[in-house]
Amino acid sequence: MNREDFIPDEIWVTGEDGFFLVPLRRDEDRQRWLELCRSDRAITIQVEDGTDRYDGKGIVPTSSSSAPWVMDRMFDILDVRAGMNILEIGAGTGYNAALLAERTRTGQVTTMEIDRAIADHARAALRRTGHPVTVITGDGVRGYPEHAPYDRLVATAAASTVPYAWIEQTRPGGRIVLPYVGTFEGALLALAVDADGTAQGRFHGEAGFMRLRNQRTDPHVWWLGEDDADVRTTRRYLDEPLNDFEAGFAVGTWLSDCTNGQIDEGGPAKTLLLSHADSQSWASLTAGTDEHEVTQYGPRRLWDELETAYDWWVAVGRPPCTRFGLTVTCDGQVFWLDRPTQVIPSR
Template sequence: MYPINRADDPDVWSRLVDSDDAIVTQVDDGKLDEDGTGTFPTSSSSALAVMDAMLGLLDVHHGTDVLEIGTGTGYNAALIAERAAPGHVTTIEMDEKIARHARTVLARTGLPVTVVTGDGALGYAENAPYERVICTASALRVPYAWVEQTRPGGKIVLPLVAGFDECQAFACLTVGDDGTARGRCHGSTGFMRLRNQRNDRALWRVYSPESAAYYDEEPDGVQITTTQIYHPEPFADFETGFAFGARLPDWVTGLRADGIMLLSHYASGSWATIVPGTDVHKVYHQGPRHLWDELEATYRWWIGTGQPDHTRFGLIVTPEGQTFWLDTPDQVISSVQQPAA
C-alpha cells in the first residue's frame, strides 16, 4: 500500500474521500517503511453503506448516550452524535495519534462527542452507563465490560468474528436486567480486529512435497494418519466458514494456495496440517485435541442441521463467558470463558 497525500494529489484524495468505498487511513499501526508504504491495514473509514447498516442496528434516538469503540477518523462518531443530540457520545481510540486527529476535527463540528485515548475493550466507565455501545472493529469475543457499562434494555452492535477464516457478521445484542447480553447475527461484513484481540498464535507445521518430513515419521510425537475426506468448504464460502467458526471457537486456520489446510488451537497446544493427495490425504497432527477429527464432525453437524446461514446463529454474553447457539438459546453449540482480568 502507498500513501495518498492531500497536498500532492488533491484530486485523487478528494475522489477517495467523496466515494462510498472504505478508505484505509493507517497501516502497520503507523510504523511505515522509509518510503511511506506499508502492508497491514490497521485503521480505516468504513464504506458509507456499512456505517448506515450498523447505525440502523444501533437504533440511536435523540437524547441517547452512546459509547463507540474505535474512533478512527471521527466521521462515524459525528454521524452518531447528530442522531443522539442532545444525548452524549463517547468514542475511544487506542492509537494516540489517531485519537488526537479525531479530537481536533470533531471539536470543529461542535457536536457533543468526547474522544478518549485508551483500550476500547475496557469500555469507558467514567461516562457509563450507556444506552448504546457500537464497536467499529471486529471481535472474537465481546468484552464483558461493554455489557456492564450498558443500561438494561440497551444495545451492543459489533462485527463478530466466528473464528474460522475471519468470517464476520454483525451481532446485535440487548442487555438484560440479569447482567447478560443476548442477540442474533445479521449481515456479513469485514472489519479490522480489535488490537488486543489480534494476537492469534498458530502452532502448525507446514508440510509440502519439498519437505523431507512430508514422507517420514516425525520423532517428536507428531502423528501421521490418512483420510479420504477433504473439506475446503469453510475457506471458500462465507456461510460455511461462519458456521464452522461458531462451533469451533478460538481456532486459527488457514488454507494455502496449494490446498494444504492448517488448523491450530493454541489453548490446548493442538494443531493439524492436512496435505491433499489424489484419493488419500495425509494428516499430520499433535496435541490432546484431534483437530481434523473435530473438523470432520463439524462437517457432519453442518450437513445435519441444514447447512445453516449466519442468521440462524445467536450469542449470549455473561460474566463467565460467551456462548454461541443455533436457532434457539437452548441449542448451545460452543462456549468460551471470559479472559482472565
C-alpha cells in the first residue's frame, strides 16, 4: 500500500516568499508531488478550512497527511491487534485508517472527520483501495457511540482537553493515544481506561499536530487596556519556556489554557507574550539592556504565573515530559509528575 494512493492531487507547500502556502498540483509537477508522497514528511492537504481567504494561497494548514514516522510511533504505543474494534479521530486522507485496518485484519475500524470534503475524499480513497473502513462525517470530540465500546482509540488532531466521551466509549483495559497540546509544546499521550470510568497515562515525547477544530486557540487579547496595565521591571529574561521543548511542556501543564507569542525586535532578544482570552488577561516581557519591562493586564498575572511554574520545574530537577502524566475523569483532568498521587500544583 502506497501513501500516494490516498494523497489528493492538490497539496500545499511553502511558497517562494517563505510565508504563504501555495498549491502543488500533481498534473503540474508530478515528480515533486510523488517525492513528497513518498517522503517521511507530513503533507498539507487543506489550508484555511478549505476557504479561499488569500486568493489561492494560505497561511494556516487545517488538514494533513501525518508524517509516517510519527504515525508508526503512535501505532506502536497504541498496540493494535487482530480483531480489535478501533475508532480514529481525524480521517484526513484515509491512509492511517487503512493502516489500522491492515493491522486489525478481522476487526472493525471507524474513522471520523469533521470536514465534509476531507471525509468524502477519505471515503473514496478507502473504497478505491479496498479497505473496509467506516468513515463518519462528524465532530470527533463526541466520538461515535454507535460502534462502541472500542478496544483502541487514536486521535490525529491535538487536544488540550481530553474529551470525556472518548473514555466513555473505550472499554475498560482499552487504550487511547492522542497528541496533547499545551500553551507552548505538544507531546504524545497514552491513556489506559479503568473500570471506574477514569483514564490515566504518561506522555511519550514531542509531537506537533493541528488542533481539534473546537479546541483551537482563542484569539489573543494582547494590548487590550494597555493604558491600565501594571508595569514592573525585572533583570530576568525568562524565554526558556518559549524556546525549549522540555521547559515549555512543563510550564504548559500550569498554564494550559493560554496562548503565547514572540515579537522579533531585530536583535538577540524578543518581546515575549502570553494571553488568556476568557479572562481578558495578557502579559508581555520587553527586553532592555540590564532590566526588562513586564507588563500585565487583567485578573490573572500571567507572567507571575509563568515564573512560578518555571521555578517549580527547576526546583524538582527539570524533569522531561516523559515523567509527566495525566488523569482524566468526568470532572476534568489533572497533571502529575512520576505517579498519579503526585499532582502538579494548580495555579
